[in-house]
Amino acid sequence: MSLLERVRAAVAGYGPLTEVEMFGGVVVDWDGDPFVGVVDDEVIVRVPGGGWEPATGDLQDAVNRAAGVVLAECVVRWHEQLREQGDDSYRAMLALTQHDPEREQLQRTLLGLLRHPKLGQLAFTCLGHLARYDGEVLPEVVPRLKELLDDPELGVFADEALWDVEVNTNPFLLWRHSLPWVIFAPPGDQEVARQLPLAEAAGAVVVVVPHAEALPSLREYVRDLCQEVEDRTHTADEDGNLLVDPNKPPFHYVLEYDGDIAALQPLLHDQEDLVAVFKAPYLEVW
Structure with a gap:
């Protein structure tokens, strides 16, 4: 393998890449910035x-x-482009969302742009992307998005961003129409306890079933629960397809299970009947 081939193999995980002639040799250009060459x-x-x-x-x-080295220089340049709010600001915001190491300050920057006439819509989107990349957001992000839900122009973008943030920063959503329908959790689980008041405030119905490990015919029982959730939250459209009815309250079952929850996954998972996914310490079923 030649030296250039070794370099190509080493940069294979980066992109987009371009090879350019420079210094009398070949230099690899990473998205406009040269960073390695032969x-x-x-x-x-x-x-x-x-x-x-x-x-x-x-x-x-x-x-x-x-x-x-190149990335650190790019981050500085992207921040300058974002402050200038010119044609490069859109691409700069997207790049910062993926690469800026100062995640908290970036979130505050995006929050300050939500009402910007040109960059606001993308700022909402990038907050959702940040939640997906990092699995967490600053405490002020969700309240700020909720404040904007009733805004006639920004409400739709706030709702989309809030959904992305909630889905990617919570193991499940008891206060929303969402999967899973049935959740196996350890007895007295703190996350369940945290979400129950949120569900009540949102008008959702959450039924907690204690001692699920003592239930006979667990598979049939869970299948019946899933069917009940579907019946209580879905409505058939004109073509007979079942869709979530936003006028019906969210409905979930939480089964407290004092035992090996992970071992239930092969018992309950059947793609033609039930889908069961273990995300420690929970088993999610729908």
Whole structure:
């Protein structure tokens, strides 16, 4: 394998990539920024300050360090573009959402842009993306999105972002029309206890069944519960397809199970009948 082929293998996880002629050799350009190349039969990599040096040590480590240098410079440039609010600001916001290491400050920046006439819609979208990437958001994000739900122009974007945030930062949503319909949880689970008041405030119906480990014919019992949830939350459309009826309250069952919840997954999972997914410590069924 030639030196250039080794470099190509080392940068394979990055993209989009372009090879350009530079310094009398070949340099790999990562989304507009050169960061590694082969010149005079030697691998060179970017270093802080815009310079280059020969790669030393493990090639993959050298490439990763060079990519980190470029990325740090890109983050600074993207923030400048976002502040300028020009044509590059859209792409800059998306790039920051994926790459900015200062996640809390980025969220505050996005919250400040929600009412921006040009960038507001994308700011809502990026908050949802952040929740999906990181699995968490700042405490002020959800209340701020809820404040905007009744806004005639921004409400639809706030609702979409709120859904993304809730789905990606909670193991399940007892206060929403959502999967799963049946949840196996340890007795006295703190997450269930936290969500029960939210469900009550939203008008959702949550039935907690204690000592589910003592129930006979557990599979048939859970199938009947899922059917009940479907009957109570869905309505047939003109073509006979069952759809969630937003006029009906959300409905969920929580089965407290004092035992090995993970072991229930193969018992209950049947793609033609029940879908059961174990996400420790919960088993979600629909």
